[in-house]
Amino acid sequence: MATANLDSSPPVSSEISPPGTVSVFPHTPCYCEENVYFLSKKLCEDGIATSDGSDLFVIFISNEQKQIPLWHQKASHRADGVILWDYHVICVQKRKESNLPHLVWDLDSNLPCPSPLDKYVAETIRPSFQLFSQFQRIFRIVHAPLFLRYFASDRRHMKDSAGNWVSPPPSYEAIVAEDGTLHNLNEYMDMSSIDVVKTIGADTVDSVLSKKSGVLISESQLEEFFSMIS
Template identity: 65%
Template sequence: MAVGSLEYSSQFDHTPFYCEENVYFLCKKLCANGVADADGSDLYADFSVLVEIPLWHQKASKRADGVILWDYHAVCIQRKGGGDSPCLVWDLDSSLPFPSPLASYVSETIRPSFQLFSEYRRCFRILHAPIFLRSFASDRKHMKDPTGNWIAEPPSYEPIVVEDKTVHNLNEYIEISAENISTNVGAELINDVSNKKLGVVMNENQLEEFFSQIS
């Protein structure tokens, strides 16, 4: 199956409504099969956050244009160093080619030109994959209703636990507000992403610029 085809996505584990775990294991597999650097240094986890954030071309949508409102969404972004290779977005929930160039993914899925209500701002938490893979944990409690029933069936494998025995910290990744948006630029911003457990938060205007600066 060719990279860039929807069929290629079938090679990766995907559980609907568990995007953060899908991205975790996607990063691991891209490293293991040689599509990414073995240490994941060319991979980044991207948590898109906004209460009821609209994204287009999503498989879970019941609309022809594929739009759906997520509380948050996570994808993997790959930035190969050197040359003119485009940044790639790996989104297992998308109906676009898998992976898709970042520029087309932004224009087709995020649609910055779409006017949100003035009180809303789309925010993106960008994390370096090597740190994300060492630090992320989820016991899936966010997917249970007040009576303890599953809102959506969980993956069949065991929940992700950090080596230090942390069992849940998803809330740290998805709790984002406009006040968290970084004002750093250039090398300082890249350094923060590479060294901070929770990476950095940026707005949609900073997203493509940030990845264009990574060599």
Template identity: 65%
Template sequence: MTTSKLEESESSCDISQFHHTPFYCEENVYLLCKELCKKGIADAQGSDLFVVFISNDKKQIPLWRQKASNRADGVVLWDYHVICVQKKGSGDTPATHLVWDLDSSLAFPCPLATYVLETFCPSFQTFAELRRCFRIVHAPIFLRFFASDRRHMKDSNGNWLRQPPLYQPIVAQDGTVHNLDGYFQIRATDAVTGTGVDVTNAVFTEKLGVVVTENQLEEFFSQIP
């Protein structure tokens, strides 16, 4: 526990330097990736960054240590959530991978193992239908193809359910104006079998990345070349 706290404090960043609009986590992470590259915290092309969508068939995922919660344990039942994972080290020089979550009360960034333990609470027994799945997309691909016109945040009369960001909606480089649904629609049957080289390599080529289960998450990142 002492080691984790030391790692967190040594790698902490000022979260106020990053743009955050409540309930627009996918856009927050999009801008976060760009800012990490701009600041030199990540590779200039974002090659060490991965965007991770978290959801399931029921669109109900319990996450702990969330700022939006009114509970002491910080638990929230989101329909989906988005974080950024930064791969650290390679080959014979492995290092602790980091999670950047603008909505978490944990350190910013937080070691992946600590984040998994504190945010997903593996020891807490949840219903099978609430188990989380993860769509992992390589940041350079995400920054190129992601688009959202925010239609998911409007009711049937066109009124905003949540106040949108002040900047213009994100349009993909190919002109696509909305494809968010393709990212957060995640089913357990989408999950890959195993986490071998072929699977980890696929994340660098697939537009929508790859889907893994909670049990595969840490192993997946440990195997990324």
């Protein structure tokens, strides 16, 4: 992913998560989709999530213009942490206990990681903040077990026209899907408002649980979607 800072204020990148929480997860700046891929795997391996990842959902955030504002991001040069990403990827963990909040894992955030979903929405997405239409955000929700099977990236999107890296790649090998696919990142990050579901219902949940590329929803539907998962 690439950024566009909104001014030249001093960077804000303080870590306010519990000590050691974020540092145990692999993280390469500007490769959020790969960071979330390995985050999901480690949450399963460490017993923080279910072993099959069925309580995890990978969420791509973008729009047609590839310009989405998010607050409290470490890469920001503003005191409020706002930045324009072309796209961003986070992980939401569904909590089975009704009295516990769903959790957002965002390794690029200055908020505690994980953060309760409602707090993350209020602080990072800020739905009450009026945005111009070109900055309206779309959310692609993908069930983590499907993402871990089918996602692939050869990192071509991180090279310029001359073949040079826009940002240094991770040291590990590129991710290849179980079926041998080498690159399908565009299938996840390309979004159109006309494909956003009109209403959230049981069929929306079923589609997320069965479609490898998930379902597109609006930001106003995000918390409603997770309230409908049993």
